[in-house]
Every structure is written in structure tokens, then in C-alpha cells.
Amino acid sequence: MKGEKAKQVIKNILSPLDIRINGDRPWDIQINNPQFYQRVMSGGSLALGESYMDGWWDCNALDEFFKRLLESRIDKKNKSVKPAILWEVFKARVMNLQRGARAFIIGRRHYDTGNRLFKLMLDQGLNYSCGYWHNACDLDEAQIRKLDLICRKIGLEQGMTVLDIGCGWGGFAKYAAETYGVKVKGITVSKEQAGYAGEQSKGLDVTIELADYHDLNERFDRIVSIGMFEHVGWKNYRSFMDVVHRCLKDDGMFLLHTIAGNTPAKATDPWIGTYIFPNSMLPSASQIFRAAEGLFILEDLHSLGRYYDQTLMAWYDNFTRNWDRLKDEYDMRFFRMWRYYLLSCAASFRSRRNQLLQIVFSKQGIDQVFRSEGELFI
Template sequence: MQSEQAALTRPRRPQPQPAAHPPQVLRELLARADVQINGTRPWDMRVHDARAYRRILAHWSLGAGESYVDGDWDCERLDMMFERLIRAELDRTVPGLARLKVLAESLRQRLFNLQTAERAHQVGERHYDAGNDVFEAMLDARMIYSCAYWGAGARNLEQAQEHKLEMICRKLELQPGETLLDIGCGWGGLARFAAQRHGARVTGVTISREQLALAEQRCEGLPVTLLLQDYRSLQGRFDKIVSVGMFEHVGLKNYGLYFDTARRLLAPDGLFLLHSIGVDRSAPHTDPWIERYIFPNGKLPSPRELADEVEGRFVIEDWHNFGTDYDRTLMCWAERFEAAWPRLAPRYDEAFRRMFRYYLLSCAGFFRSRQGQLWQLVLTRPERRGAYRSFRPQA
């Protein structure tokens, strides 16, 4: 945590520079999204320090996020602002010098494998190990850190996450005594649910030490085995496989190996459920600010990228999109995080608070814009016998 706080806390100038004259190019770009600088609407940007303009124009998304965390500007409703920016495709419209830096980052991600086994623990150390107290405050009681399912008439976050877990188990046709592999098991919420409610024998893997320690406590006494391990080194054979919110860390260059590994581990008649964030079209790189401060080495798949890698390895039995539910989930997390801040503040500085607020609310806008999707795919090996019947909870 100390290293992350140090990365976010930068030297501030003793006196802010007046922010009365925003550059015309920035005003014109934001106008495409109906966002004004120093306007009065909830989604308008209020600039406190003129250096925000230089940082945004020089680094675009990265500069905007860093200058927000440093307190150079504010917005009453970041979620509304980002929905407008993304619908206007300003995330894909990069001006001037910033364009060269974005192109350089795209080239880096195309040339190098940023998600090797040696680098796999970076996201655990940088994000998931930030502190269990943050996630306990922000998430539901089971600590499910993925999109909830609100489509079955859920009235609150607890119900929506339970509906999602039950939907997963029903889609997997999970039976008592069956073996379930949970790739990216987090704090053990799904593993515990599958063992308690459906009688499964679960093996879960995570790359976060903080997650593993708490997951072991929560699953004590249940037929659940938890491992601190990269998915590539897994061995064995399982009746069912599930992976929730982990595929976003796999990386395009590893998609083939990921699906080959899942096929190797899945019983011939088994079912594999993949739950992943996706994007509406293929993108050469992830958002630079999210990549640096939240999910290092992340990559969101597009429909084509997923289909290309699944082809010849699995049959797609079901493809369920409920991306709009992530907007509501993130807004719940943001509300809970803010409510918990008074008891978190002694351990975390204001920069951390602004970083997490920016992360949660910008992502809510991303899903609200419909550029962000949330998919659940049910996959089978080609030799599986019998038909698969898709499942959706009834409202």
C-alpha cells in the first residue's frame, strides 16, 4: 500500500495557477460530449489549477486521471461526465502530442507479452493486495468483485450478487459431488457458495496473497482447496470450470494458451463458464490510467477476439450479455466506498480516495455508454454428448 500511495502522491505547487482560460482545443473537444469547463451542470469539469490543461493535452486519459487524483480538477458526477465522453468517442480521439504516446503504448502491447507467468502476480500486488478492508467495505458480504445480476428483480447488492452466483451454478448444471475449478477465485465467495448450496468439491486459484488468506478463512471446513497459483500450471481434470472476472488479465497473446489449458482441464462432457468484461470493438490497448493505477497489464476482449480463439477449441453453447448491470453494480460500490471512508481514512490518504472514486465512477460511465459489455459464455468440448439448455433467472 505504501508504494501505491507514493506513486499517487506527487509534489504539488505551493500556489495553484489560475484556471480561467482553458485552451480552445480542449474546450472544442469536450463540447463534442456536451461537457463544459467550469460549467454549472453536474457533469461539467471544474478546474482548480491550470496545469490540468497541460497534463490532459500532453497525456490525455492518463493526464486526466493523474490530475484528478492530484486535485487539479473536480466533477460532481464523474459517471455522467464519462458516459458523455465515451459516447462521443473522445477516448478514441487523441490530440497532438498525446497521440504519439498512445501509439507508442499500442505498439508496446502489440510487440510484447505483458501477461507472462512471471508478470502474473503484478495485478495481485498492485490492486487486489491494496487492503482487504477496502474491499470488505465496498463489496457485498460475500466479497464478490464482479458484476452483479439485477435482472431477476434484485432489490439490493446482496441479492443481486446471490442471483449471479446461483445463475452461474445453474448454467453449469452443477451437481452434488462434482468437481469445480474456479480460475481466479478472489476471496472465495463463489467457491463457498458452490460448496454450500450445490455440494460441489471446489479447487480455486488466485494470484493474490491477501485474497488467498481471507478466502481460506471463509471456506474453512468446506470441500474447498485454494491455491496461490497461475492458471498455466494447473493440473488435473474437472467436471466443471468457472472463471469470473479473471480473463481481463490474460492478454491477447495468451488467449490461445488460456483456452487450451481450460480444454485440457475440462472433462469431455463438462461445462466451462467464462464471465468477462468485453468491449464493443477490438482495441489495441487498454486505458492508460486504468493500466497504470488499477489493473496493470489488463486487456479487454472484443467479440471477434474471443470468437477467433474459441473456434476449434470449444463449442459456444450460450453467450449472455448483461453489461448494463455493471453500471448499477459500480454505483453501489462507489456509494459504499464513500460511506466507509471515515473509518478507512486513518489508513489511506486523500489521493487513494480520489483514485478509487475516479476508478469506480469512470467505469460506471464506461458501461453506461454501452462501449463496455459484460459477457457470460458457456463453452463445451466438441465431443460433449447431448444438448445444452440455456438458463436465465426469472424476474
């Protein structure tokens, strides 16, 4: 598509969304390279992200720009299928991208990006998942409230054994062991996370291992998985549930904390898959429950998606405020990539295109109510 025609097509797409080309509002886009239009028309969302990383366009409020795009369901209205999207779908359908050695790719490509980066961006406990902002004043408090919410939902008691699948930098393991007196085993596919989590939990009844969940074969009173299921892949949802069922005692409980899409998916956005979370994809609620059928009983379902927007904006504020302390380790293209990632994801929750679910399962049903009498989680 030639330049002027491509420009007019994009203008026609953006105008009904109240987004102007070279406008003066924060969510308007500023074009720095006239080849931007052709590049995006031929390359779709991958090209949109790459052209931003390359400085071909700018936007002061990327989160508001993406909120308008996502609320309009522009991706559903555009009938043309880009090659990058076809490739992502092909890979996801034909290959099992999350089994064997591939399970560790996400650790190397994303979570090993640098502990210093995440220390400056996240809360003090390095919790890289949605905070619980109800009555919280800041990010640290929101994350502590999230950890305690999880502990209360699964009824942790002193002496229990707990498995944390995808333990990250050990925030939950450390909190649960210190606060509730439980024994925790955490596993991760990131060397950087495993090393840090092990150091942070010294002196506690916590074990951290670099391992794939498929290899687990121990029994625990409680199992949690916080922000890891997004890397399991649709072909492995059932096998993940099989592992949890195998490792959970008959009277145990399992809490799954995961981002979820509104509809079933078998691939991810090409830009996110290429630059941020390789081999990832978001499950839908129906995919999760179908995978759990016959293995678990649903005890509780809690939607927290509105809090992820707030969490991501807090991470973005920390990242930009501390950029001067990071810029010697990362170049400006990385800064633009990370900014694009955090703000576009914030918009995905603000527009309710993505959700955050906390789901509690049991194997045989539970009689005890673990919440405080009359408490309502909102």
C-alpha cells in the same frame, strides 16, 4: 500548446457534449489549476486522470461527465496519438505482460490493496464482478443471484468437481460448495485473496491455491472463470483456452464471465493500466471466440453489461459511505483515484463502450437443457 490555446481546444471539445468549464451542472468540470489544459493536451487520458488525482480539477458527477465523453467516441475522433498510448501499445505488442512472474503483478498491485477496503466496498461475499440485478433488491442479493445463475447455467450437481480460475476471495467456491454440494478448487494470483478465501471456506470441500493458471493439469467436471480473463492478455487468449480444454472432462462445461470491449484491443487505457489494473486489457467477443475455435462449442452467450453500471455505483456508494473508516489507511489522493476509477468505469458501461459477457462452452456439445423450462435470462 500554450495555455489559452489549449483551453480553447478543450472548450471546443467539451461544448458539443454539453459540458461546460466551471459550469453549475453536476457534470460540468471545475478547474482548480490553470495548467490543467496544457497538461491534458500533452498527456491525454493519463494526464486527465493524474490531474484529477492531484486536485487540478473537480466534477460533482464524474460518471455523467464520462458518459458524455464516451458516448461521443471522443477518443476515436482525436487523431493525435499521445506518448503514453504509444508506450502501452508497444509494451503489449512486444512483451508478454501476463506470463511467468508478471502474472502475479496484478495481485500485488490491485487485489492486495487491502482486504478491509474490499470488505467495506463489496457485498458480504466479496464478489468483485458484475452482479445480476434482475429482480434483486440490493448488492448482496444481486451477487447471490449471479452466483446461482452461473451454477444453473453449468448444471452443477452434487459430487461434481469444479475449477474456479481467478477465484478472488472465494465467493463462488463457497457458494457452490455450500449450495450444490460440489468439490471446488480455486486459484488466484493474490496472496490476500488466497488467505481470505481459504479461511472463509474452512469446513467445506474447497481448496484454494496461489497459482498461475498455466500450471494447471487436473481434470474437472466444470470450470468457471469469473472476472479474471481481463488479465490474461491478447497473446495468451489461446493458451488460456488450451489450459481449460486440457483440464475439462470431455462431457464438461466451461463458463467464462468477462468484461469485453466492442472492438479487438491489444492495449488498455494508460491511466487504468498505470493506477488500477496493470497489464490488463479487455477482449472483444471476436477475440474470445477466435481463441476458442476448434476447442469448444458455443452453448450460450448472455450480455449483462447494463448491470455493471448498477454494480459499480453500489460499490462507489459503499466506498464513499465508509471512507471515514478507511482514511487512516489511505490518503486523499487514493480516495480521488478510487473515485475516478469507479465512476469512470460505471460510465463505460452506461455508455455501452464496455460489455459484460457470460459465455458457456462445451467440448463435445450438450443434449441436456439446464435452464428451467421457459426461463429467459435477461
